Amino acid sequence: MIKNAKTITESRTEMNELVLPNDTNALGNLMGGNLMRWMDIASAICASKHCSSFVVTVSVDHLTFAEPIKLGDVVTITAVATRSFHTSIEIFLEVFTRGILEEKSRKSNQAFFTFVALDERTMRPKLVPEVIPTTDEEKKLFDEAIVRREMRLVLSGKMKPSDAKISLDFLNK
Secondary structure (H helix, E strand, O other), X not given: OOOOOEEHHHOOEEEEEXXXXXXXXXXXXXXXXXXXXXXXXXXXXXXXXXXXXXXXXEEEEEEEEOOOOEOOEEEEEEEEEEEEEOOEEEEEEEEEEEEOOOOOOEEEEEEEEEEEXXXXXXXXXXXXXXXXXXXXXXXXXXXXXXXXXXXXXXXXXXXXXXXXXXXXXXXXX
């Protein structure tokens, strides 16, 4: 096993929230900013657990709003590490919602958050443990993470599109 590597289940995080009147807009739906805040908290906890350090949010991408979340709904957010890259780590979140009296929940949102781990003493980026995927779904998220990373780097201007070789190779498979 790789030194300091961790499985995805070691840092998996689940958070529950109840949508209260102060969380909603005039239509009685959860405000997107409140959901994003909850997602940031859940993903930061997951990243901190994996890295055993403080982390800071670097990017949020592929955030989807598939259906409204209503006043009184219970929101469950699951966060898992998908892959680490030197000093950063990608976290995949899924959001499920259900009425307080309902038994079944519905997937309402998902996103990928990226964090950088910080050294506690210097507050500078530090190396993060590798992610060990074990299930087929985890392996798929792990393999695709390199493509998402390249796309983030291109979109942020940190990489030229012509240098994005992995994304093109992956998409041509």
